[in-house]
Amino acid sequence: MPSMFTVALKEFSDVVKGRRFIVLVIVFGLLLTVAIASVYLTVMQSINIPGIAMPRGFLGRAAYTLVTMMSYFAPIIGLALGFDAMSGEKEKGTLKIVLAQPVYRDTVINGKFLAALLATSLAILVASIANIGGAAFVLGVTPTGEEVARLVLFIAFSILFAMTYYSIAVLLSTISKRTTQSMIIGVVLWAIFTFVIPIIASLVAFTARPIRIGQNIQNMTREEMQRLMEEMRSRIAITEAINSFTPNYHFSRIAQYILNIYTGIAIGSRTSAEVRSISIMEGLTSAWPNILVLVLITAIAFIASYMIFMRQEIR
Amino acid sequence: MSYAIETYNLTKIYKSEGKTVVAVDHLNLNVEKGLVFGLLGPNGAGKTTLIMMLTGLTLPTSGSGKVLGYDIVKESLQIRKKVGLLPDPFGFYDHLTAEQNLEYIAALNDVPKAERKKRVEDVLTAVGLYEVKDRKVRGFSRGMKQRLGIAQALIKDPELLIFDEPTAGLDPEGARAFREQVGRLSKEGKTIMLSTHLLFEVGPLCNYIAVINRGKLIVQGRVRELIEKMMVEEGYRIRVKATGDVQTLIANIAQLNEVSEVKREGDTILIKASRDVRSDVNKIALSLGLEISTLQVEEPTLEDLFMKYYRRDEVAEHA
Ligand SMILES: Nc1ncnc2c1ncn2[C@@H]1O[C@H](COP(=O)(O)OP(=O)(O)O)[C@@H](O)[C@H]1O
Ligand SMILES: [Mg+2]
Numbered sequence: 001m002p003s004m005f006t007v008a009l010k011e012f013s014d015v016v017k018g019r020r021f022i023v024l025v026i027v028f029g030l031l032l033t034v035a036i037a038s039v040y041l042t043v044m045q046s047i048n049i050p051g052i053a054m055p056r057g058f059l060g061r062a063a064y065t066l067v068t069m070m071s072y073f074a075p076i077i078g079l080a081l082g083f084d085a086m087s088g089e090k091e092k093g094t095l096k097i098v099l100a101q102p103v104y105r106d107t108v109i110n111g112k113f114l115a116a117l118l119a120t121s122l123a124i125l126v127a128s129i130a131n132i133g134g135a136a137f138v139l140g141v142t143p144t145g146e147e148v149a150r151l152v153l154f155i156a157f158s159i160l161f162a163m164t165y166y167s168i169a170v171l172l173s174t175i176s177k178r179t180t181q182s183m184i185i186g187v188v189l190w191a192i193f194t195f196v197i198p199i200i201a202s203l204v205a206f207t208a209r210p211i212r213i214g215q216n217i218q219n220m221t222r223e224e225m226q227r228l229m230e231e232m233r234s235r236i237a238i239t240e241a242i243n244s245f246t247p248n249y250h251f252s253r254i255a256q257y258i259l260n261i262y263t264g265i266a267i268g269s270r271t272s273a274e275v276r277s278i279s280i281m282e283g284l285t286s287a288w289p290n291i292l293v294l295v296l297i298t299a300i301a302f303i304a305s306y307m308i309f310m311r312q313e314i315r
Numbered sequence: 316m317s318y319a320i321e322t323y324n325l326t327k328i329y330k331s332e333g334k335t336v337v338a339v340d341h342l343n344l345n346v347e348k349g350l351v352f353g354l355l356g357p358n359g360a361g362k363t364t365l366i367m368m369l370t371g372l373t374l375p376t377s378g379s380g381k382v383l384g385y386d387i388v389k390e391s392l393q394i395r396k397k398v399g400l401l402p403d404p405f406g407f408y409d410h411l412t413a414e415q416n417l418e419y420i421a422a423l424n425d426v427p428k429a430e431r432k433k434r435v436e437d438v439l440t441a442v443g444l445y446e447v448k449d450r451k452v453r454g455f456s457r458g459m460k461q462r463l464g465i466a467q468a469l470i471k472d473p474e475l476l477i478f479d480e481p482t483a484g485l486d487p488e489g490a491r492a493f494r495e496q497v498g499r500l501s502k503e504g505k506t507i508m509l510s511t512h513l514l515f516e517v518g519p520l521c522n523y524i525a526v527i528n529r530g531k532l533i534v535q536g537r538v539r540e541l542i543e544k545m546m547v548e549e550g551y552r553i554r555v556k557a558t559g560d561v562q563t564l565i566a567n568i569a570q571l572n573e574v575s576e577v578k579r580e581g582d583t584i585l586i587k588a589s590r591d592v593r594s595d596v597n598k599i600a601l602s603l604g605l606e607i608s609t610l611q612v613e614e615p616t617l618e619d620l621f622m623k624y625y626r627r628d629e630v631a632e633h634a
Contacts, residue, residue: 006422014410093406097467099372100400101423102392313329313373 007111082169
């Protein structure tokens, strides 16, 4: 047990002092500036359009940017910390030196996981606080107590999301012969989850449920209207079913429930009862299958890495 | 008898990509404590695999073994507490300094925090790296890394040191420094195991050797005993230098029953015999009134030993 903390401490300080981590934080800082500027512009435009209601509260205005930013930042941080976790040490030969000491193999992998948890938590916490602070400053609106509670939960689930990607990356790093291989597969997988599957989902839904609006909506009969709504719903159901194969989908669902917003793929997908504002507890209850999925992916990827690593031949 | 290393039919079979490699094949070793033990064999003989099994870095396919009395499968953690290993190949964290690398190793060995700094400085001094302790390992030469590798193995104050290919890639100066280091460690009472395919660089240090090829043990024993055995088996070679009527001397020596060959090489006489015939030669010379300036048995070298057993194995392989 003490050795696990020894490994974790060393790994954590390596990560935090490492170039990769610093570069990521800087890149994210730049993206943040752009994001905050866009929040500002959107708000300014909305104010100038007469008759358009301003979104309510801090979250109403800033949440969308926050979720979008996080849906890119968390996976990248997870991948960046994990892709060379095992293969890098094998390649450099440091693994042999470490395993020649009185430590069990699981100490090494557990220590790394703990260090990654600390490092991602730090990165996401810093990033989120900067993001929230920046948005609050630009918008001139501060979050209420309830909104702060929602944001804290959101940060926690962002960490979970990052760790999902970290675990996947560690698994790739464990089974890959070389770090370059694990990095390439990691990036490809990320692109598939982030871009390819959502595109395929829309294409499939579009092809399977073509929506024919042959006439003006105003001229539709009640039945025709209803049929159109049905088609829209089933189209969204198909999209979501396909997207649910990505961790990203589950993260955005959790974020929408927790932050009480409806964005992107969730728009119009639920019954009208759900469109009203939901409490934190209701949000958690609705999000719980998605939370479970992320926890499961993380656990399965980690346990698989663990089991493979325990029996692996190291040369 | 307390052995440092003992193995019983120790076997390791690798199966990868449909190929099966018997890396270590029913190996039986008995190495006493306090020796400098040379594990000799060509590349691919199974030396590294054996070392990895001895230190719990890989599991045997069958057979068993003990290191310092601990079972290599069930008690490998105890083994790694007391055995300093220089693996091959190995590397350090090159973004850390020599000192930081060793502090991490010390922490993994549960060296109390208060003692860590001193212990690290001591081993750095022992390998002559104290001056560069604050330099990042990235800039280290092969020789410096090698010395840091030895320092790393010394941190736990081990009873047994296992060095895998310790002189590979070292320049002659580095190899010499390594030999001196081994001499010092051996004097301190540590058991040392050296695995190498470079016979000349570390062979002369060893007082016990095992030769392996294709995973199989070819011979093991104390170097002294092996050499004596070889002289009995292959004959003694005796070198004589005499002044006077050398021709008659040669003719007389050739009369001895045990002598199979006598020949002259410049001013020396070379004798091949199945027994140490030096006293007989001395008597003959005295009776002839000749003066002998040199009369010595030429011992086979480690290389002769290695080549003999290695050749025999090659021949057996092709039979
Ligand atoms: N992890 C492994 N997987 C498959 N074969 C291996 C592995 N490690 C070693 N071998 C094979 O086992 C044999 C012995 O290798 P090794 O123990 O490294 O020999 P040596 O150290 O004497 O050069 C070689 O044929 C080598 O290719
Ligand atoms: Mg080897």
